[in-house]
Amino acid sequence: MKNKIGREIPQEILDMGFEPYQGEGAKDGCEYQKKGPRVRAYEKPFESKLVPSIREAIVKSGLKDGMTISFHHHFRDGDYVVNMVMAEIVALGIKDITIAASSLGSAHDPVADYIEQGIVTGLQTSGIRGRMGEVVSHGKLKTPAILRSHGGRIRAVESGEVHIDVAFIGAPTSDCYGNARGKGGKSDCGVLSYAMVDAKYADKVVVITDTLVDFPNFPPSIEAVDVDYVVVVDEIGNPKKIASAAARMTQDPRDLMMAEMCAKVMAATEYFKDGFSFQTGAGGPSLAANRFLEPMLVEKGYKISWIIGGITSPAVDLLNKGLVGTIVDAQDFDVPSLQSVHNHPRHFEISTSQYCNPANKGAFVNKLDFVILAALEIDTDFNVNVITGSDGVLRGAPGGHPDAAAGAKCTIIVTPLVRGRMATVCEHVVTVTTPGECVDVLVTDYGVAVNPRRADLKAQIEAAGIKTTTIEELQKQAYAIVGTPDPLPFEERVVAIMEARDGSVLDVVRQIRD
């Protein structure tokens, strides 16, 4: 059957218990039962949870064939934890493992081998890239991968749809009792937002650190009361790949032009007033929008109330200049952000549930005024794809994109009209990761299009002297430049399910022909 946004959801997926997507906010107000983990009471005094190796922690955790394990991705491309843990699991002969990570990337290429060997049989993640994306797209994973937004993952864990048997949490610092922090140590990642829910909902929790510190390691991101074992290893990550020196500001004139237009569009809307809230993605034009926003704030005497999201140096600059009241931080992308969350009294670590879970009693994204986000593709229904490449292969991550887009009053997608030989604005995206009903404005290097659902915004933008066009017009221009794309050679078999934030099925990804 077709879901609300016209995507065909095969009966076999519905038979697995999935519901088709029924539109933005369809589950708003629904009640559900939060699950809890099975925990072991430690009542007697005891000294330490230290175990000498990852292998021993795996054995003590009781990990068995068929279980689900979890990881976070705060170490990004510098992560060593997934590969270290998986190597020991494989060496122990444990199989039929589902990895439920907050995200996975090209740092985790070895997992592709374990998928091909049938050791890893399930994947639940936001991002999927590199060799892992290739093997899943080519049908090597035994079960369909389940792809979720960051908020959707928290919802799934809290509701018990994902039950984590053992969480492996890489932590820049930990004490012997498992009080763990994102800050300090050799592999500083600033915050541990993604891992917080894992610690609270997994049956067993193993903290892996390369920097053991004195008890109590406070204030903790991960609380000792949730931790079973602590393992100290030499290195949990490569600091150079965890955080860049600073977000590199684009010098590309096309990017800068689009960034300036994003800022102008924002300033034209009713939401641009003193105390608005703001999020940008980490892409070039999104980031550069901060630069153009700054003089507009100064001119009007406005201050941004709070900035949220993955944090980069432009947000930190605005905070340090007093143009932002508060930064609420779910991930750090560069060294200035790490330093700021350590030191600035109005820069706070939050859990991903606070950031963007659609099924709690009110995440920060619900109160967002503006978000500027990128896209691999956007179609004439304003549906966005950030997961599959133009060859149909998995190589992206919905991340917080669908969450922020759903929450923000004004969601701006910024993207060039074409990338190389690919039309970014197209008739039908390969995979819908963010439904078009959550997107308000598209800014491209060939013009601005406003979602017809937002006639109010269109009027405001045009009243400010910004010319708009239609997304159909932009799509035709794109096809005129690069030609109409050929259909992708998909097989019937579903290799990945793209969940909406609320757990229903937004789209499926099919196997690509070899």
Added chain:
Amino acid sequence: MKNKIGREIPQEILDMGFEPYQGEGAKDGCEYQKKGPRVRAYEKPFESKLVPSIREAIVKSGLKDGMTISFHHHFRDGDYVVNMVMAEIVALGIKDITIAASSLGSAHDPVADYIEQGIVTGLQTSGIRGRMGEVVSHGKLKTPAILRSHGGRIRAVESGEVHIDVAFIGAPTSDCYGNARGKGGKSDCGVLSYAMVDAKYADKVVVITDTLVDFPNFPPSIEAVDVDYVVVVDEIGNPKKIASAAARMTQDPRDLMMAEMCAKVMAATEYFKDGFSFQTGAGGPSLAANRFLEPMLVEKGYKISWIIGGITSPAVDLLNKGLVGTIVDAQDFDVPSLQSVHNHPRHFEISTSQYCNPANKGAFVNKLDFVILAALEIDTDFNVNVITGSDGVLRGAPGGHPDAAAGAKCTIIVTPLVRGRMATVCEHVVTVTTPGECVDVLVTDYGVAVNPRRADLKAQIEAAGIKTTTIEELQKQAYAIVGTPDPLPFEERVVAIMEARDGSVLDVVRQIRD
């Protein structure tokens, strides 16, 4: 049947599903399933959770006859919240209510009327005092009150033994979304440690504040993601009764003598070394022990690693002098403590679960070296009573006493041998709140007795030149002074169940004859 410490537990109580106490640590290592609340998802953006009155919040929460509500006691004798909420519940005609509070006191005398009127039919609390203690002791409550330690309460809530339908959380500050803090406002209580578990486990959460602040009120003690409604009222408490100006240091020579002996006993043990951890109760001699400890630390060049518990100015003084590394704070008793938790970078708010829950993966009390605690009575088995008076009427609170006593390597009880006409050291305490197997040393104004289970400590204390006696000898001296106490005129009926930390029954309290 008799439980492990020889207390008769009536069959009717066992028939209710309670287990008899089986000894310290009997449930250590046991696994259990944590429960979760039923929550309503707020997916769409929305502005505010503000409702104009407590009455409306009660109505919106869906509170019905037979439900369980919760409160915290951070406002101590200055609390207005319980009475305000209960008055509205009564006015709405809702009945058969169970109050599951972290503690209740003489500020809540009106609840005694609601018990007599049959509106409040269940009580689950740590403390019970004033008129409420009187009416419960006289058999007016429909069901036996369930008395728990602070840690036992968290265990009961997390395991689902107590299911909170609606939590009413008084908060010194809150934003419109429910991010609530113990700090600031007109009714500053420093921390909201007791309420944290309520917010995470109650189906509905109502924050009641007298100081609404800008969003986001960060870092929050209570997270907006757990809050349904926010009510702003004129006053949630009386600041003068919430925190005293400063903990008054006793000048009583008898108290000072006992305090000095406590410090000497500590210094005699193997646990007195650089980096030890420490807790004191807020009673006169316990507090005064800090004064005698200070020169001993300076002389040896020792530093206390961390202090935990209800915090008072002596602990803050030690922190400010650099003699303590960290304060971990579950409750503030005076203004210096409030100021310190606001301002000192090594003074941290913790949840009561982190403090002393016996059923998580390792609370702070498990790592305590020393605790000094008071007693209403202590018997020759070292069992302590801090709940019933010498007349058999409920007028105390186990609080964190059983938790710290169970956790600490060296638990010192300090009490004068007699108080007025009452023998503090006796043959059998009226009610056991902390089992004797958790008590190591008794310090009185007539001598020091060491629990025979701790021959090691006795040898260390005597080696330091401190003369010890037996607890039987102390009891005989007490009876010689004030006479043998008459048996109390108890009826058969059980009016309260004193749970051990692990949920088994330590003792029962019977109805007192009118």
